[in-house]
Structures are given as structure tokens and as C-alpha cells.
Amino acid sequence: MSDSIGMPRVRVATTSLAGCFGCHMSLLDMDERLLELAKVVEFDRSPLTDIKHCGPCDIGLIEGGVCNAENVHVLREFRRNCKTLVAVGACAINGGLPAQRNHLDLGDCLQQVYVKRDGIEEGGVPDDPELPLLLDRVHPIHEVVRVDYFIPGCPPSGEAIWKFLTDLIGGRTPRLAHPLLRFD
């Protein structure tokens, strides 16, 4: 649980809310640096560990915006447990692609998808309590909980995530210079 010089490893949790897992793919995209990262970091709840609930952590990385009630519960769990919470990528920061439905009425959307669509005979909006209810709008995560840092990008590059995490772990205020924020 500690590295060679006796420093406790930093505990990190990650999750994807209303996202596409692209930011998680980007996290893996740091290639061999993952081994370096593994020396200083241990993962708590994350799609990488399949741990289902978050325990006390140093850093929480959130991909995706908030589109349903379950997202709210997960996000709150992260906020309660993580000393530092980071919005990763366009959807967490602005709502991103899923937020395109914000221009439409949710009722119309559900009607169109589950009731009126061609080929549906006995349609109906699913009402299974297992399914999380949709919020009427998709929100960026900072509109639901306090967020400490933001890593922009769709997705942010593996290098940007690496730079950010190593800054944070090294005690430096994270700073992404222009080349890491360029997307064209």
C-alpha cells in the first residue's frame, strides 16, 4: 500500500455518468505511464476495478453530465468521499452531447422513443423501478455538487490527464498549458 520511499499511495475513484467512457479510454491512453501512475495511485470505485461503491478517497474523477436520478446519487457519493473532485471532459463540464436534448421537452422525447416510433405496436414508457428516472434537463456536474477542478476536452488527451494528475499529486496547482488544450 505504499511506494518505495514510504509515502502512502493516493486513492483515486472514477466513474462515468452521462458520458461515453471516452474519457476513461483517454485515461488508459497514457500507455506505459499507467505503470508509473500505478506506483503512486491506487484505485477505489472505478470501471477499472469494478468496485461498486466509493470509499474515502483523495481524488474523484467524474466523466459525463447528470441526466438521471442515479447519476445524482453516484455524484453525491463521490462528493461525500473524495477530498478533491474533478470534472473530466466536455460532458461533465458543460453537459456535452447528452445535453442536446435540453432543447426538447422530455415528455415529447419519451413519447417519440417509446410510444410513437414506427414499428412499435404496444408501446409504453418503461416504468420499472430498477430504471433510474430521467431529469428534465442534463446538467453539468458543478450544478449539482461542488467541483474543485475541471479538465476540458472531448476527450482530454491521455497526456492532459497525466499532467493534471501528476500536478495534483505533486502538490502543484494543476495547470494545462495551451498545447494540451488544443483540439484542432
Place this chain on the structure above:
Amino acid sequence: MQDAERIAAQAVERHRREPSQLLQILIETQDGIGHLPAASLTRIADLLELPRARVEGVAGFYSFLHTEPVGRYRVLFSDNIIDRMLGSRGLMESLCRRLEVAPGEVSAGGEASVDTTSCTGMGDQGPAILVNGLAVTRLDEARIERIASLVRAGTPVAEWPAEYFRIDDNIRRRGALLGEDFVPGAALQAAMARGRQGWLEEMRISGLRGRGGAGFTTAVKWMACRDAPGADKVVVCNADEGEPGTFKDRVLLASQAERIFEGMTLAAWATGARQGLLYLRGEYRYLLKHLRAVLALRRAAGLLGARILGEGGFDFDIDIHLGAGAYVCGEETALLESLEGKRGTPRIRPPFPVTHGYLGRPTVVNNVETLAKTTLIALQGGAAFAATGTPQSTGTKLLSISGDCAYPGVYEYPFGVTIEHVLEDCGAHDPQVVQVGGASGVTIAGHEFHRRIAFEDVPTAGAFMVFDGRRDPFEMARNFVHFFAHESCGFCTPCRVGTALLKGYMDKLASGKGAKMDLADIEWLDRLLKNASHCGLGSSAPNPVIDTLIKFRPAYERRLVSLDFKPAFDLDAALETARRMTGRDDPAAHLDWREEV
């Protein structure tokens, strides 16, 4: 549509197909049609040989120009905090109810639209509205009822009772400027007798500083313009008095127009300018006729035109341009853009207007009050002028006093007067807060009432809004933040987005969903606006919030529901549609508004 094109073409021809007259052309076209239909914009673009997008861009910039139809009666309520304290909100609801129209919309038959606008400069006699661009003051329920029936009866605005349009000067205290009679031409004669150089020397001795807010030394500005290369110099009078709570320029324009025009002519004598422009804010349009009449008198008296007072080579004349509801145009470079018929986007300085101003020519831009004051210097000399006020702030200052006081109006004081002295004079019984200098100015708390009105202590362009113990400093700041968000020109991201975010935070606090975290975010936004904005609008937009957060912090803190963070919206209500669609009401179909532990 053919009619629209014809009216547009006539306006273009009246302005000799001059692209720099685009804003004036759009205003006149709208006067003829009621709004600016697409066909009229296309026609104007064709005739001026401008890109269609450029014309549409200008039409879309100014809030008094409309590319969609508006009501035949367009009623705009002045929405400054002072009008609100006088009951404007309730009166607006009442008028909307009587006319069966929702705020911001056009009534079913297209007869009326009712909306709000930024301060119309009638704080001493509000609540005020503009009806089809003309100011109506001293509204009360009886007057609203009567206006509603005039609108329903279709009575043309020109036939409404003249009393509605009465605008008082309310001059309560007279000093050197307001206290003395003025003989048109006398100041000019005195200055011409000194010669151009001698006149500038008197200006230098006077120490006169700009009365529009920034306080730049007028003589330095004039000399820089005189010495700038280029023969076609210009004198511009900034009468775009848009700072909420300010109305002293309105009173000067109404009662001292001779002095203002003579001041412009004195500036021309000093700089060698041949062209003068007065930029009149759209809200003061009712003064246009009067001002033009004064110009005609001055031309007839040989005080304008060729060979002024018989002096060979002294040719100068003045035109009046109308604004169309854009606060940012009070900033001098935005004003120059607007004069050139463009969107009022501030320019990057340097170069300064004194070398590259109107159409790239050396230009002096002075405030109305500054120009009026120059006539005193011409008549009495610079030393006599500098004998009043303080060493760094010479002469007198006009204050526009409104709010919780017995005698709102215009007061002229020597610079250096204390705020408590002013409060006593205007009959403020329980003053708790004074906002000096308008929305972008300084919030003064009770323990600072000993401070002085002067550039070196509390500077001001003239607004002096008084708030007593019944008022909430937070609501004052929130009103100003809404104002800046509305008036941001949209050119730079820090201001366009920053003012909108700041408004969102203030509204969140107002709705009782604030948390300690929001105060930290507000302070971060304040710094961002201050440091990253393109012009003074953005950098002064957070001033009322910065000041009230320091001086009236409990007004914010008592609105907080949490020490951490709360969403601005109701999470459980956001699930309502989905609950209805699924017919669910189980525990998982709800979210506690508070964070679960």
C-alpha cells in the same frame, strides 16, 4: 414590403448614402415602419453598398431597434433600482393586466408591447416609462389606468395629455454653473480675445478634469488633439448619459444647451476642429427638437458656421446623432464606433481618440458637463475656476440625487463636499447606503459618510442614489448585475459570459438556494471580470458586488442555506416529467433536495 423598401430608401437618400450614417438611417426607417423588416435592411445594405450582415449586425445591436414587429404602442419601464423602489414593478404588472399582454411580448392584436429597459435617467421623477421612445414620468396607478385606456382607444401618443410628458429640471442647489445667467457668445468672445494658445493656457490653469467619470485633464486632451497630425479634427460631446441613477446631463441639455454648444465651439477654437457631433442617448430623444432649435439660433447669431464671430478661418458646426439604447456607447471609443454607424463595440486603446478618433481623425470626446464648465473658464479665467473645489479636483460637480430622500434632483457642489453634507441637504432621514457614481461606482456604507466627493476620494460621474433602512443592499447589487448582463456588448468572452454567470449566482442566492461555495465563486468571477474584460463595462460590472460583499456581507450570508453547495434548481422537480410519464411514485422516483447523509 414595397412600402418598407421605399421608406428605407428615402432615409438613405436623406443621409446622402453615407455608410457612417447607418444608425441614423435605421432609426429613421424604423420611425416610418414601426420596426425594421428584412426587406428594409436588404435595401439599405444595397444602397449603402455594405454587406447585408453588417446592416443586420447594427440593427441587432441596439435595444431600441427591432427586426421583429413590436406593438403599435411600445411601453418600456425604466428598470433601475430607484424606479423599482418607487413601485415600477407593480405598475408594470398592472399595465400588462389591463392591456392583456405578457411582459416582453406583443398583445394579440399587435396593439401594444410592454417590457423593461435600462435606467431612462428620470430617477428624480419616476417611476418612468418610454412610450414609443418618449419619456413619461411620475407614474402612479391612476396614470397607468389612463394610459391603458388611451392605448385601447388607439389615441396617438402625440394627442396624449402634455402633462404626462412634463419633465422637470428639479435643480435644488445652484453653484457657479447653474447659478449664473449666460449670454450666448460671451465665453467664445473672451476665449477668442486670448488667442488659441492663450485660451488653452487658461484651460490648463483651471485644472478642469472630465466630468464623465474618468477625470482626465481636459486641457491635456485638447492639446494632444491640437498637436495630432491630420487637419480634419473633430469635437464630440458625449451626451449618452446611461449610467443608472445619473440625470444631470439631461438637465444641462434641457436648461444649458447654449453653454454646451458654446463649450464645443471653445474646444474647436483650441484644437482647430471644424466638425462637431453631439451623441444624444435615445432615451433623451424628446430633447432633440429643442437642441436643434438652439443650434439654429446659434447659426443665425454667427456662433456656428463659417467665420464664427467674424474670425477668418474659424469654421465650426455641430450635428446631433441619436443613440438607440446601448449603455456601452457611453464609453468613448464605443461611442465613436456608434457615430460611424457601427455596433457599439469599444476599441482597443491606444491609439487614443485624440489621435485616431471619429473616422480615424483626431477627436476630442468630452462629457456634457465638462464642456459646459469650459464656458466658466473662458469668462472668469482658469485661476478663478480653480479657486473652488480641491487642488486635485477643481470647480464644482453636479450630482443627480435620487432614492430615499425628500428632495431628489440636481445639486451643484464644490468638489470636496462630504457625503453626509449632501445627505443632509437632500433630506435623507435614515440613509444606510449611498451608491455614488451609478451601477459601476462605489457603494458607501454609513461609517464612510464623512468621505468627500472628489477624484482623490470618492469619484463620480454624477449619480448619487440613497437607500434607507428599508432597503436591501443585496437587491441593489443584484439589480446592477442584471443591468450589466443586459448591457454587455457581447464582444469579449470574460464580460459576455462573466456577467451572465454573475447574474445566475445572484439569482440563485435571491431564490434562497445559495451556499458558502457560491460566495467563493462570486469572488472568483469578480476578479475575472475585473482583470480580463476588454473594456470598462466588464471591469466595473462586479463593483457593486465587490463593495457590498465587503461592506454588507450579512445581506448575502443570511440567504445561504448551506456551508457547502446547493444546486440552483430543484432536483426532485426535475424528475416530475419522468414520474408522470412512467406513472411512478416509488422512493427511487424522488430526490431529496438536501444531500443524503
